[in-house]
Amino acid sequence: MSLSIYDSATHVQREFVPLTPGKVGVYLCGATVQGSPHIGHIRSALAFDVLVRWMRRSGYEVTMVRNVTDIDDKILVKSAEAGEPWWAWAYKFEQEFGAAYRTLGLLPPSYEPRATGHVPEMIALIQEIIDAGHAYVGNPGNVYFDVASLQDYGSLTRQSVSNMVTDESDMESDKRGPHDFALWKAPKPGEPADAAWESPWGRGRPGWHIECSAMSGRYLGDTFDIHGGGIDLRFPHHENEQAQSRAAGREFARYWMHNAWVTIEGEKMSKSLGNSLTVRNIVKEVPPVVLRFALGTVHYRSTVAYSPETLKEAGAVWERLSGFVERSVAAVGEVSADDVAALGPNDLPEAFTAAMDDDLNVSAALAAIHEKVTQGNNALSERDDPAITAAQTQVRAMLDVLGLDPLADPWRSAGAGSDHTYEALDTLVSQILEDRAAARAAKDWARADALRNSLTAAGITVEDSADGAHWHIEGR
Numbered sequence: 001m002s003l004s005i006y007d008s009a010t011h012v013q014r015e016f017v018p019l020t021p022g023k024v025g026v027y028l029c030g031a032t033v034q035g036s037p038h039i040g041h042i043r044s045a046l047a048f049d050v051l052v053r054w055m056r057r058s059g060y061e062v063t064m065v066r067n068v069t070d071i072d073d074k075i076l077v078k079s080a081e082a083g084e085p086w087w088a089w090a091y092k093f094e095q096e097f098g099a100a101y102r103t104l105g106l107l108p109p110s111y112e113p114r115a116t117g118h119v120p121e122m123i124a125l126i127q128e129i130i131d132a133g134h135a136y137v138g139n140p141g142n143v144y145f146d147v148a149s150l151q152d153y154g155s156l157t158r159q160s161v162s163n164m165v166t167d168e169s170d171m172e173s174d175k176r177g178p179h180d181f182a183l184w185k186a187p188k189p190g191e192p193a194d195a196a197w198e199s200p201w202g203r204g205r206p207g208w209h210i211e212c213s214a215m216s217g218r219y220l221g222d223t224f225d226i227h228g229g230g231i232d233l234r235f236p237h238h239e240n241e242q243a244q245s246r247a248a249g250r251e252f253a254r255y256w257m258h259n260a261w262v263t264i265e266g267e268k269m270s271k272s273l274g275n276s277l278t279v280r281n282i283v284k285e286v287p288p289v290v291l292r293f294a295l296g297t298v299h300y301r302s303t304v305a306y307s308p309e310t311l312k313e314a315g316a317v318w319e320r321l322s323g324f325v326e327r328s329v330a331a332v333g334e335v336s337a338d339d340v341a342a343l344g345p346n347d348l349p350e351a352f353t354a355a356m357d358d359d360l361n362v363s364a365a366l367a368a369i370h371e372k373v374t375q376g377n378n379a380l381s382e383r384d385d386p387a388i389t390a391a392q393t394q395v396r397a398m399l400d401v402l403g404l405d406p407l408a409d410p411w412r413s414a415g416a417g418s419d420h421t422y423e424a425l426d427t428l429v430s431q432i433l434e435d436r437a438a439a440r441a442a443k444d445w446a447r448a449d450a451l452r453n454s455l456t457a458a459g460i461t462v463e464d465s466a467d468g469a470h471w472h473i474e475g476r
């Protein structure tokens with residue numbers, strides 16, 4: 001058995017055979033950094049994080065490229081409304097996305113190219129497309145892709161051009177065909193002067209689609225293994241990416257993977273819902289690991305039906321799995337991270353490996369983890385130490401594939417998101433606060449101060465109020 005993935009270009013699940021044995025190149029369309037990341041954005045990055053983790057554990061050397069679109073119409077409009085420079089606006093949200101990825105334990109990509117850092121590559125690619133006869137210059141500063149010139153156009157999404165929808169808002173008079181799209185665009189009136197670059201066709205900025213064609217080529221080559229993104233990007237974005245690259249004589253992606261979206265009470269996430277469902281807001285209510293669990297344990301091609309209930313259920317399951325890991329550590333000690341990392345697909349339960357190799361079937365994989373936890377819990381009650389150690393190693397290795405090993409970062413440094421850690425700390429701090437109250441009652445100020453200072457030194461802030469002293473960890 002080896003990995004097979006559902007190729008959304010051919011609509012069949014087929015064995016994954018990399019271009020270069022042992023190596024994989026993955027390009028994932030990243031964020032357009034115009035607003036705060038909500039769970040719909042994060043789901044895509046998370047689904048492909050699991051792909052990368054499984055491929056690495058299967059022995060592949062994976063190069064993962066996830067871009068940042070930091071110039072675009074919405075960024076220009078929103079930053080102008082806010083009275084901020086467009087580049088400051090984009091960077092602010094780029095940082096927010098970065099923080100959300102780290103909070104949810106996503107591995108950093110191998111490269112994270114920004115569109116604005118690759119304008120020379122885009123200009124060179126546009127010139128190649130023009131030279132090949134597949135693009136033309138319109139009014140000064142405008143270059144369009146000539147859809148009618150490319151026979152292959154529509155092949156990714158299996159549509160004939162005559163059936164394609166046209167974007168009514170995009171009907172510039174200098175376009176030859178209604179489906180032609182911009183590779184390079186002249187600045188619109190009122191746009192900031194620093195949002196345009198010199199080009200052979202006049203000052204302007206790149207179209208969205210050309211960014212990904214240029215950046216994937218720059219880091220992964222003319223032909224690469226997997227292109228991923230949300231299902232809503234298939235058309236026109238991915239169709240156009242492929243058309244541009246093929247027009248320039250490049251083969252482009254060999255497999256396409258698309259994740260489904262997140263729905264809220266049966267509806268696709270709307271803008272207003274998205275605003276309240278930012279990662280930042282949700283992790284105020286639940287530990288980040290529970291959010292990751294809820295979003296990451298649904299098959300990437302199935303919709304995540306999100307509700308407060310979803311989080312509650314995820315929290316309960318997480319308690320069961322992480323609870324076993326905690327008890328096993330108490331019984332036999334912690335298995336080293338190296339030992340957990342050493343387990344390859346053949347060292348893990350067959351059901352787990354078969355599930356992950358079957359187009360990343362994480363729900364079946366989760367069932368295999370539950371089974372191993374049941375065995376581990378039995379071993380705990382029988383005090384069978386070798387079996388406990390083996391179960392801890394396997395459970396953590398399987399959870400790690402889903403980015404959920406409770407003893408790996410960031411969950412470990414976040415106190416494993418565990419209530420038990422908090423309870424233990426609360427017991428100790430409360431005892432110290434009682435001693436301090438007793439010292440104050442006895443007017444032993446030196447001792448009261450010393451106790452408070454010992455908490456401060458540990459990063460714990462004490463606030464006195466009418467109903468007694470309260471504590472919290474500094475910065476949380």
Ligand SMILES: [Zn+2]
Nearest residue numbers: 029030212237
């Ligand atoms: Zn893209």
